[in-house]
Structures are given as structure tokens and as C-alpha cells.
Amino acid sequence: xxxxxxxxxxxxxxxxxxxxxxxxxxxxxxxxxxxxxxxxxxxxxxxxxxxxxxxxxxxxxxxxxxxxxxxxxxxxxxxxxxxxxxxxxxxxxxxxxxxxxxxxxxxxxxxxxxxxxxxxxxxxxxxxxxxxxxxxxxxxxxxxxxxxxxxxxxxxxxxxxxxxxxxxxxxxxxxxxxxxxxxxxxxxxxxxxxxxxxxxxxxxxxxxxxxxxxxxxxxxxxxxxxxxxxxxxxxxxxxxxxxxxxxxxxxxxxxxxxxxxxxxxxxxxxxxxxxxxxxxxxxxxxxxxxxxxxxxxxxxxxxxxxxxxxxxxxxxxxxxxxxxxxxxxxxxxxxxxxxxxxxxxxxxxxxxxxxxxxxxxxxxxxxxxxxxxxxxxxxxxxxxx
Numbered sequence: 504x505x506x507x508x509x510x511x512x513x514x515x516x517x518x519x520x521x522x523x524x525x526x527x528x529x530x531x532x533x534x535x536x537x538x539x540x541x542x543x544x545x546x547x548x549x550x551x552x553x554x555x556x557x558x559x560x561x562x563x564x565x566x567x568x569x570x571x572x573x574x575x576x577x578x579x580x581x582x583x584x585x586x587x588x589x590x591x592x593x594x595x596x597x598x599x600x601x602x603x604x605x606x607x608x609x610x611x612x613x614x615x616x617x618x619x620x621x622x623x624x625x626x627x628x629x630x631x632x633x634x635x636x637x638x639x640x641x642x643x644x645x646x647x648x649x650x651x652x653x654x655x656x657x658x659x660x661x662x663x664x665x666x667x668x669x670x671x672x673x674x675x676x677x678x679x680x681x682x683x684x685x686x687x688x689x690x691x692x693x694x695x696x697x698x699x700x701x702x703x704x705x706x707x708x709x710x711x712x713x714x715x716x717x718x719x720x721x722x723x724x725x726x727x728x729x730x731x732x733x734x735x736x737x738x739x740x741x742x743x744x745x746x747x748x749x750x751x752x753x754x755x756x757x758x759x760x761x762x763x764x765x766x767x768x769x770x771x772x773x774x775x776x777x778x779x780x781x782x783x784x785x786x787x788x789x790x791x792x793x794x795x796x797x798x799x800x801x802x803x804x805x806x807x808x809x810x811x812x813x814x815x816x817x818x819x820x821x822x823x824x825x826x827x828x829x830x831x832x833x834x835x836x837x838x839x840x841x842x843x844x845x846x847x848x849x850x851x852x853x854x855x856x857x858x859x860x861x862x863x864x865x866x867x868x869x870x871x872x873x874x875x876x877x878x879x880x881x882x883x884x885x886x887x888x
Contacts, residue, residue, distance in 0.1 A: 504682050504693070509700050511680045512666055519550055519636035523581070523663070526556035527643045528650030529855050534642040535563050536717030537668070537690040539571060541639060543710040544698055546572035553635065555581055557651045561801035566720075568754045569713055582655040586631035596621065633659055639666045641690050645675040668693055688727075688734040691717025695737050708745030715746040720755060763805065765796040770806050770822070771813070777821075777877045779884045782840075784810060784817040785873050788824040807834050807859070818887045821876055829867040833876045835860045842883050849879060 516522065524541055526534045535556070542552040551574045556563070558579065571577070589612070591598055597617040604611050614621060638659070646653050646660045653660065667678030670693060672685035687693045695714045698706055706714075718738055722730040725738070742748055770786045777783035788803070807822045814820070818840040823833045837844065838858040846852045853861040862879065866872045877884065 504684065504697065504700075508680060508682050509697060512682065512697065513701055515637050515664055515666060515680065516545065516550065517548070521551045521553070521635050523633075523635040523638045523659075524552055524554045525638055525640045525643065525649050525652060526554070527648040528557045528652070529560060530556050530558060530563065531642060531721065531857065532563065532566050533689045533691050533717040533721035535566055536569065536713045536720065537641045537694045539566075539569050539575075540691065540694055540698070540710045540713035540717070541641075542572050542575040543707055543713065546574050547707065549574075551575070553578060555579065555652055557649075559800075560804050561799060562804055564799075564801055565755065565805070566716065568750075569716060570709055572709075580655060581652050581659065584635075585633055585656065585659075587628055588631045589628045590626060591621070592625040596625065630658075633663060635659075635663060637664045637666065639668065640678065641668050641694075642671075643667070643669060644671055644673045646677055668697075686731065688729050688731045689718050689721035691715075691721065692731070692734050692737055695741065696733075699737075699740070704740070706741070706744045711741040711744035711746040712751075715741040715748065716751045716755070719748070719751050724752065724756070760802075762797045762799070763802045766792065766798045766802055767806055767809055769796065770810065774810070774814075775873070777873075777884060779877055779881055780819075780887050782816060782818040782887050783821065783877070783880075783884050784814045784819070785821045785823070785876075786810065787869055787872065788822070789869055790825040790828065793824065804834070804859075807836055811836065811839070819880070819884060821873075821880075823864070823869070823872045823876060825869065831864040831866055831869065831872045833862045833864055833872070835862065835876075835880070837883070840883075840887055842886065844883070848882075 522545060524538045526538060538554045542554065545552050553576045555578045598614060599617050600615040602613045643649060665678040666680045667676065668682045668690055670684055670687040670690055674683045676683065682693060682697065684693050691714045698710065715738055718734055722734060725735060769788065769792045774784065774786045777785060803822065803824055807820060810820045810822065811817065820836040821833055823831055826832050836859050844852060844860050849862065851863045855861060862876065864872055864875050866875045
């Protein structure tokens with residue numbers, strides 16, 4: 504990153520008292536770890552932070568072992584963060600009393616003036632200021648990536664300065680400051696390099712722990728193709744700052760709950776390959792499997808990742824699970840095959856991060872779900888060699 508980007512980042516942060524850190528909907532662990540590192544960086548400067556993200560699949564619960572500053576709040580909605588201010592000019596007519604009440608769908612404000620009626624020219628209403636000074640987005644290619652957060656208060660994205668930090672080439676450069684490095688392994692790598700330049704290679708242990716966790720999570724402990732030499736070098740320095748690599752490995756990979764291991768066993772029992780292509784790996788989960796193993800929502804998404812680890816020759820991975828009685832959903836991971844699915848090609852398609860997709864199936868019998876999803880994906884499956 505350029506020196507001007509570093510200076511712009513530093514100036515905006517230093518002039519802030521409260522920063523809103525926004526993550527894309529269904530965030531990757533790397534983005535959350537970057538946010539926690541930012542929170543620790545700001546805490547040293549007595550700057551409050553709020554981390555906001557929508558995580559319907561509870562994936563971020565895996566990273567609860569990371570410490571948060573007392574000055575940091577985590578929220579999942581930004582609705583209600585802006586007041587409507589009603590102002591009365593009381594120079595010629597004082598206000599004696601104000602009371603409110605709810606009548607059906609109407610919220611009424613009763614204002615009692617000292618004399619007669621309130622002149623309509625003596626009051627006004629305007630939206631108040633947001634409680635934040637700037638926004639920092641992590642891993643978002645555009646404003647819409649924030650999903651529900653963007654839909655709740657789109658005005659906030661146009662009224663507050665935005666620092667946009669990302670490692671994807673598709674980034675739309677929507678911030679007033681854009682720190683985008685498509686070569687970086689992770690946003691944690693970008694944040695780590697940024698902090699080192701600002702602090703002259705003096706990072707706190709908590710900040711280093713968060714950054715190393717993000718890098719390890721995103722590179723799958725330095726085994727992914729996106730692992731850069733710069734990431735490896737930075738990781739070694741983070742360990743020098745006090746980051747505990749073994750604690751991270753234990754929490755991310757070794758400290759798996761018994762319910763997850765039970766779920767994983769059932770996935771392996773049901774594992775098969777598509778008749779269209781042996782490099783398409785499929786497994787199923789019934790509602791009974793989920794209930795008996797006491798599995799959480801995020802376990803289902805974690806199991807999809809374990810399928811990839813256990814089948815290195817696979818190119819497309821499909822996990823079909825029963826949400827309610829006789830209602831089935833397919834999770835599809837096409838990351839290895841570089842196949843991009845779009846809703847123009849497939850009905851009822853929901854796109855998640857990292858080439859993961861979700862499709863609601865028509866089948867009401869688990870035995871017919873594999874055939875249905877393979878037929879839907881057959882134009883893509885047959886492309887794989």
C-alpha cells in the first residue's frame with residue numbers, strides 16, 4: 504500500500520472517537536479477526552469501536568476465543584442508530600410538558616405550551632447525527648455486500664467517510680480511502696502490514712493474536728494456494744509480538760465439539776459421488792441426524808469444509824440437509840472447480856462467500872434430493888475433467 508493511503512487511514516482514525524466496523528453478510532473468519540485486531544488497535548488510542556455484521560449461520564462463533572476490548576461492542580443490526588430530533592423555539596412560548604403514548608400503530612407526542620398554541624414556525628425536525636465518525640469496511644467488494652445492514656440505513660454509507668479494506672480484485676473502490684490488495688492472502692495480512700507501518704513494528708499481543716488467527720483461518724494453516732510469502736513472513740513477526748499459534752490451531756482445528764464429530768461421522772457414512780462426474784462429492788443429512796447430534800447451524804457449514812479436506816480430488820462438493828420435515832436445502836461449494844453459479848442460470852439460488860451457494864430443493868424425499876441437485880448442476884458438473 505502507498506504511503507498516502509497509510510496517512511489517510513491514520514488521519515481519519517486519529518480524528519475519530521467512535522468507529523463503525525462493517526463486515527459483509529455471512530462473513531469469513533478472516534474479516535472478523537481483522538475487525539477484532541482493528542478494535543485492539545483503536546482501544547490503545549482510546550477510540551471506541553462497534554463491529555457490525557449479519558451472521559445467520561453462526562460461523563463466527565468459532566472465533567469466540569479471541570479477546571475483545573471493553574470499548575468494543577458487537578451488533579447484528581444498525582437500525583435505530585440515528586435519532587429524529589424535534590426542535591422547539593421557546594423564546595416566546597415555553598414548553599411546560601411533553602408526554603408520549605402509543606395508540607394502535609400511531610406513536611403520539613403531546614407537547615403542552617405555556618401560552619395558547621405552538622406556532623408551526625417555531626418547531627422543526629431533522630435527523631440527528633450518527634453516533635459514529637467513520638466506517639471501516641473489511642472484505643466487502645461493494646456497499647451492497649453488507650446485505651441487511653446496507654438495507655437498514657443506506658444513508659449512513661453516503662454521510663460518513665468510508666475506509667474500504669479488501670483483498671479482492673472485484674472491489675469497486677467505493678470508499679474515500681481504498682486499501683485494496685488482490686495479491687494479499689487475507690484482509691488480516693493487509694491490516695497487519697498497515698499497522699506495522701503506523702506503529703513502527705510495535706503491535707500488541709492481542710492485536711497480533713487476532714491477525715494471526717485471521718491469516719491461519721483464511722489460508723487453512725498456510726496450506727491454501729492463496730498463501731503468499733508475505734503472509735508467512737508476517738505470521739512469523741506476529742508470533743514475535745506474542746501471538747500463540749498453537750492456541751489458534753487448537754481452537755480452529757483440534758478443539759472440535761463432540762456434536763460436530765458425530766455429525767461428521769454421519770456425513771462420511773452418507774458420502775457418495777455423482778453419477779455424472781466422480782469429482783462431484785455429495786452427502787446428506789436428515790433432520791433426525793441434526794437433532795440427535797445436537798448440531799448447531801454453523802456446524803453444517805463447517806462440515807462442508809471438512810468434506811473438501813477429506814476428498815482432495817473432488818472439485819464440487821454438495822451437502823444436502825433437511826431444514827424442517829421434508830424440506831431440503833443443498834449447499835454447493837465450487838471453489839476448487841472455479842465454476843461460478845448465477846441466479847440467471849439456477850432458480851432459488853443464494854450466493855454465499857467463497858464460491859458457496861444455497862439452493863432450496865423441490866424434492867420431499869431425501870433419497871431423491873441427490874438426483875435433483877445433480878440434474879440442476881449437470882451443465883456445470885459435466886465441464887469438470
